[in-house]
Amino acid sequence: MPLLVVGSVALDSVETPSTCRDNVLGGSAVYFSYAASYFSSVRLVGVVGEDWPEAHTELLRKRGIDTAGLQVVPGGETFRWKGKYLPNMNNRETLEVHLNVFETFDPQLPADFCRCPLLFLANGSPTVQMRVLDQCGGAELKVADTMDLWISTQRDGLLELLKRIDGLVMNDSEAKLLTDDENLVRAGHKIRELGPRFVVIKKGEHGAMFFSEHETYVLPAFPTENVVDPTGAGDSFAGGMMGYLAEKGNFKP
Numbered sequence: 126m127p128l129l130v131v132g133s134v135a136l137d138s139v140e141t142p143s144t145c146r147d148n149v150l151g152g153s154a155v156y157f158s159y160a161a162s163y164f165s166s167v168r169l170v171g172v173v174g175e176d177w178p179e180a181h182t183e184l185l186r187k188r189g190i191d192t193a194g195l196q197v198v199p200g201g202e203t204f205r206w207k208g209k210y211l212p213n214m215n216n217r218e219t220l221e222v223h224l225n226v227f228e229t230f231d232p233q234l235p236a237d238f239c240r241c242p243l244l245f246l247a248n249g250s251p252t253v254q255m256r257v258l259d260q261c262g263g264a265e266l267k268v269a270d271t272m273d274l275w276i277s278t279q280r281d282g283l284l285e286l287l288k289r290i291d292g293l294v295m296n297d298s299e300a301k302l303l304t305d306d307e308n309l310v311r312a313g314h315k316i317r318e319l320g321p322r323f324v325v326i327k328k329g330e331h332g333a334m335f336f337s338e339h340e341t342y343v344l345p346a347f348p349t350e351n352v353v354d355p356t357g358a359g360d361s362f363a364g365g366m367m368g369y370l371a372e373k374g375n376f377k378p
């Protein structure tokens with residue numbers, strides 16, 4: 126079953142305790158698509174500027190990802206994010222965000238993209254996420270991700286979005302920020318009561334928690350000794366989850 130993802134496509138600069146990398150391929154929709162492509166066909170919608178290296182698009186195409194929905198804005202600059210990981214590699218600081226062409230992104234989806242039964246609204250502004258929902262409201266499974274920037278700057282829009290989706294995936298610190306509750310079990314249920322039928326809270330190396338009306342469970346993470354760069358781990362997790370559901374096709378309630 127085809128899976129549609131809309132989200133950020135970025136050039137990232139990342140500092141880890143051992144190294145720094147500048148302007149590398151990143152973005153929520155990129156990590157998501159790459160992981161999901163191991164399970165199902167993926168259609169990507171995003172926006173980049175003229176500074177975007179064509180080789181990155183080629184890399185995605187080589188994984189079979191449909192990049193027809195990747196807009197290139199003439200004269201524009203690609204979204205850039207700069208982050209620094211603390212020695213525990215779980216916590217990070219955002220040093221810079223330059224939305225650039227992502228700020229005015231107005232996705233216009235090709236008709237066949239709108240017919241995808243599964244939709245993932247990867248990290249991006251709730252305004253843009255809702256514009257996508259307006260075009261793909263008929264999708265059978267609509268899941269979104271969000272992060273601290275949007276919780277802090279577009280909370281009202283985010284609350285509106287939550288009423289229109291089936292599931293939300295977010296990390297532990299974002300769940301606490303959204304609900305103003307330090308207890309993740311309470312936070313998970315509070316978010317569910319805001320609209321989505323299920324909520325997945327990611328806890329980095331400690332796995333993830335799932336919340337629905339009748340189920341609450343915890344899944345461990347694969348134990349890894351040598352963590353090099355966790356950027357995009359959350360998006361890749363969501364890509365694996367949604368890709369698997371698309372492959373199985375049995376995600377209905």
Ligand code: AMP
Nearest residue numbers: 133135151152206248356357358359360
């Ligand atoms: P993750 O490590 O899974 O939380 O995702 C990291 C990716 O999210 C990076 O590649 C960034 O380019 C992208 N990103 C960072 N901030 C934002 C934002 N505010 N909106 C959308 N994508 C973002």
